[in-house]
Amino acid sequence: MTSRLPILLAAAAALLVPRAEASTADAEARLQSAVGKVLAVAEKSSTPEKLAGDLRPILLDYISFDAMTRRAIGPGWRQFTPEQQKRAVQLFTTLIIRTYSDKFTPGEHPVVKYKAPVTPAPGRVEVPTSLLYNGSSYEVTYRLELENGWQITDVLLEGVSLIANYRSQFDAQFKKDGAKAVLAALAQAENK
Amino acid sequence: MIMIPRLRLLALLAALFAAALAGCSAQQKKPPVSPAGGQTKADPKAILTPGDDLDEYTAVTIADPLEPLNRATFWVNHQLYRFLLRPVSKGYETVVPQPLRRGILNVFQNVEFPVRFVNDSLQGRFDRAGKETGRFVVNSVVGVGGFGRPADHIPALADVPPASTGQTFAKWGIGHGAYIVLPLLGPSSLRDTVGLAGDYVMNPVTWVGIFYGHWAWTIPVSVTDTVSIMPDKFGQYDAASQNSLDRYLALRSSYAQARAEAAKK
DSSP, rough: OTHHHHHHHHHHHHHHHHHHHHHHHHHHHHHHHHHHHHHHHHHHSSHHHHHHHHHHHHHHHHOOOOHHHHHGGGGGGGOOOOOHHHHHHHHHHHHHHHHHHHHTTTTTHHHHHHHOOEETTTTEEEEEEEETTTTTTEEEEEEEEEEEEEEEEEEEETEEHHHHHHHHHHHHHHHHHHHHHHHHHHHHHHHH | OOOHHHHHHHHHHHHHHHHHHHHHHHHSSOOOOOOOTTSSSOOOOGOTTTTTTTTTSSSOOOOOOHHHHHHHHHHHHHHHIIIIIIHHHHHHHHOOOHHHHHHHHHHHHHTTTTHHHHHHHHTTTHHHHHHHHHHHHHHHHTTTTTTTTTTGGGGSSSOOOOOOOHHHHHHHTTTOSSSSTTTTEEEEHHHHHHHHHHHHHHHHHHHHHHHHSSSGGGGHHHHHHHHHHHHHHHHHHHHHHOOOHHHHHHEEEEEHHHHHHHEEE
């Protein structure tokens, strides 16, 4: 019995240890698949409006808009009613998809280089990339979290987080008049 | 005699096993979020997963005691951009083809070598100061006055993070002080405004007047410098403010985050 224990442990360790690494690789593979699909669609779409429509199903599949909205609104989220939360996710989803689609110039072919992923906590992976676009190079970092599979939860352009950027704006609205003000500002931003 | 290594191996395996288990259970503790995000549930807290830190994005902010004044300056700047500088920038982009624009930007960036060299040195990063010197020599000679950037293709000289006086102050532990929106230049802080003055003095473009005997000689060079960088600057401005709820707050947050990121490098 005692002589078998090390073997059993070794076998168990061999099974379990690579899983953490494989998980990071999964996250990276999932991001690459998302970026690949987005670029394939972006090459075909002619106008930003059409692109936003074409990208929507892909982005809904790969991005956790629930997590994004929650984080962007912050602690005030707890004071939203379920209906308000649902509305906030809807509005923010459309806004993010539009913001993202607006960044593409028709006819430009971005080149994405993936760098070594970082694991800040279990179930979280950050993938730094460099994006060559319109003759300039940008640092874009993607944050992924393990929810139902790996989902993108934030994008950082040159160290500036999309979520943190909206967070400061939502905070100001929330201080004014709570969830109502946040939803009104979101709806207004969308109609611009 | 062979007991000791065996025990060690056993201990190592046990530790690995424990670590793997801990990693596993930590992942399992997080309950999966339902596809709909669970908004239909009565308890709003049900949407929050344990360990879902709603406060994690509050870290990077900047004090803004002058907000009313800053907002006014910001508004004036926005109109200036809209009606004067953006058309100039667009015109420049239309008239000058992209490779030439990139080359002109490269020349100015190359000329600003003293700013990076001095600040890397002041930050005690002599390895980077050395790399910057190498870049300057290679780009000036092989890249014909810095028009091309052949140093990017030399692994030892590629990817040197930029250095500025504001960043040096940050490294020395000096805080922003307060957020300031400068006329024309836009988002800055007390610390970075002083830093800009340092960058300005160290920038050879400023010295052109001294070489040619009259300050007016600086003007055409400075204008070219400014115009050449405008398309990039407007790109950043738009990236930060597109689809925002409050353009002023969006730019302020982006500025605070970008500066914190620069100080980390």
